[in-house]
Structure formats: C-alpha cells, structure tokens
Amino acid sequence: MYLVVGLGNPGDKYDKTRHNVGFDIVDLCEKKYNFNINRTKFKGMYGETNIAGEKVIFLKPQTYMNLSGESVRSIIDFYKIPNENIIVIYDDISLEVGRLRIKTKGSAGGHNGIKNIIAHLGTDVFPRIKVGVGEPTCDLVDYVLGRFTAEEDALLEKSFEAAAEAVKVMVTQGPNEAMNKFNSFKAEK
Template sequence: MYIIAGLGNPTREYEKTRHNVGFEAVDILADKLGARVTEKKHRAFCGTGRIGPEKVILSKPQTFMNLSGESIRAMADFYKVEPDHIIIICDDINLAEGQLRIRTKGSAGGHNGLKNIINHLGTQEFSRIRVGVGEKPKEMDLADYVLGRFPREQEGVMDQAYQDAAEAAIMMVTEGAEAAMNFFNRKK
C-alpha cells in the first residue's frame, strides 16, 4: 500500500495558488484512477484507488501547509505504511514553472510542509515529487508569491505539470522511483 499526498492549503481562498499544486496533481491522479478524494479522515480529504496491484490512499491534508505532517503521520500510523511507501507532491520555487524533480529522500529545502512531515515522521526517507512554480521575484515576499495564482500564460504549462506529476506517481508505484527519476527529472 502507498500513500500519495498532495500538499496545499484548504478553503476556496487558496484554490489554484502556487502552494496548492499538490492538490491539483492529486485531483488529476484521482481522475486517472477513477477515485474520489472526498472522504474526511486523518485531517485530510482521502480516497482509495489501485495502481496495478497496489492499493493507494490519495490524500489532500486539510491542516494547512505548515502542519501537513500531522495528517501524514496519522495516515501512516493508521494504515501501517512505512515512509518508503509515502509519496508527497508539493510546490518548489527553485524549479522553473512545470518542471518536476523526484527524490526518494532529502532535506525540506526550505519547504515548511516538507519540514513538518520530516519532523512528524522522524525521517527524510520518503519520496517527493516537487513541481516547479518558478522563482519568486526578488522584490516580492515569499508568502505572497506562493499564495499567489499563476498568470494566465503559465496555466497551460502548469496543467501539463499536474498531468506529469500524476504520471510520475503512477510510475513510481509500478516501475519504481528510479525509473520515474530517470524519465521525469530529465524532462523539460
């Protein structure tokens, strides 16, 4: 079993913001799997599906970004899923818009949602699919940038990124993280 969680902030106020790319990707993945991510439990909206023979729990934590680890830990404990079977999809300001970067472990890299997950799981050994949202302008506050929406001209690039992130998650489950890294980390 796998947990695939997209990070974001709840409420309509944050829909379609840079920080909510994880929610967008999980919605696309749910569509591909014929799943519904509507059941409220573990401080998240959850749904179940199958990728090949593997059962997957799809999740959109409702704890707000900086407390995502509370929800992820509750799910991991309830379903008895080890960190190496957890895949987190989140935004990354260090990558160009739409670019993906897949890793099986590593630091939070300044991302408060990942930092909280690391703290709650007690390890950095979980997979993450980072979705590029572009570098923030120097004169702009980081919070304002990640809580802002994409300009219209970037929407197509981001729609493709959500598709790619969903496909990357599927590949990670079916073929392994290394195959997904080899394919998606090189894709521009």
C-alpha cells in the same frame, strides 16, 4: 500499499495558488485513476484506488501547509504504511514552472510543509515529487499564495499530467525509474 500526499491549504482563497499544486495534482489523479476524494479522517480528505494491482491512498491534509505532518503521521500509523511507500507532491520555488524533480530523500529546502512531515516522520527519507512554480518575483508568502499567469497555466497543465503519470511509475516501477523518466521533463509551450 502506497500513500500519495498532495500538499496545499484548504479553502477557496488558496484554490489554484502556487502553494496548492499538490492538491491540484491529487485532483487530477482522482479523474485519471477513477476514484473519489470523499472521506474525511486523519486530519485530511482522502480516497483510494488500485494502480496496477497496488492499493493507493490519496490524501489532501486539511491542517494547513505548516502542519501537514500531523495528517501524514495519523494515516500512516493507522494503515502501517512504510516511509518508502509515501509519495509527497508539493511546490518548489527553485524549479521553473513546467519542471518536475523526483527525489527519494532530502532536506525540506525551506518548505514548511515538508519540514513538518520530516519532523513527524523522524526522517527525510521518503519519495517526493517537486513541482516547479518558479522563483519568487515578490515577497515569498505573497508569491506562493498567488496565482499563476495564463502563460504559466499552459505549462502547468503539462507538468501536472507528467506528475500524475510519475505517481503511476513510482508505484509500478519504483522511484528510480520515475527519476530517470521525469527529472529531465520540461513542459513546452
């Protein structure tokens, strides 16, 4: 069993912001893998599907970004999901828009959602898909809670598709294969 966690903030005012790319990619996976995020429990909204015979739960924590670990801890305790089967998707300001970076462990890198997940798991060893949102051009909070430009949207669509495909590769072939395939990915206009 796998858990795919898309990080973001609940509520319309955060919809389609840089900080919510995790939610957006889970929404895309919902269409691509034909399931519904229609259950509320574990301090989040979730749904499940099968990808190549593997049960995969997709979770959108509703705790707000900085407390995402509460939701993740709650669902993995219930389903007994091992850390190596948790895939977290989130925004990364150190990557340009249109880039992905898949890792199996690492620090939070200043990302408060990841920092909280690490605190609740007691380890930084879990797979993740970092989605480039570009370097801040203004105050960090204003930047990550801001929306993308029309030009960036074209790149995002391609990187979101790649991230949704990376989830499937991680589940079916493992994170190393996904790193080989997607860490050099760069969306073109």
